[in-house]
Amino acid sequence: MAKSNFRVGRSKTGLGLFALKKFRKGDYLVTYQGRKLTNPQAEELEARGNKYLFEINSRWTRDGSSRSNLARYVNHSCAPNCETMIRGHTITYEACKGIYPGDEILVDYGKNYWDMFIKKHGCRCDACKAGGGRHNPPWLKKNKEKRRRLREAAERRLKLKKLKAKKLKAQKLKVRKNKKQKQKKRR
Helix, strand or coil, X not given: CCHHHEXXXXXXXXXXXXXXXXXXXXXXXXXXXXXXXXXXXXXXXXXXCCCCEEECCCCEEEECCCCCXXXXXXXXXXXXXXXXEEECCEEEEEECCCECCCCECEECCCHHHHHHHHHHHCCCCHHHHCCCCCCCCHHHHHHHHXXXXXXXXXXXXXXXXXXXXXXXXXXXXXXXXXXXXXXHHHC
């Protein structure tokens, strides 16, 4: 994508990448660019404080610290609007839902990054501030309520079914009793 499709600006967690045009689900957004390093080289850079390392696989890491790498400004969110795609040694971001002009481009950095860096200080993304986030997303609460309602409805249906079966059984017994009584009277 052309640089004019994005702007780098102040976000709640530092500098962020913001869309200047609308993107649909599945649209390519930006490529994570930079030197390709071996993992031991990347570990040395990380020890010196480099925060823009993206591990491609167990052998290679991409150093995205260059300011010309727009993807370095994509921030973390527990409710992301894009996802990471790794094809070969190329790292790209693609929209996982509609993104509108002015929206910040956000991705979930993953469990390892969360455990190493974010968990200690707490997440500052909007999803976590709204009471959702990684450990209590808002959609989970809605799903729990929906599952509870469905479970209660299923329990009501089961009770009703049992009650109908009990009534039917009682009717059959009554019919049998009546038949036996009629047969006794005839004798």
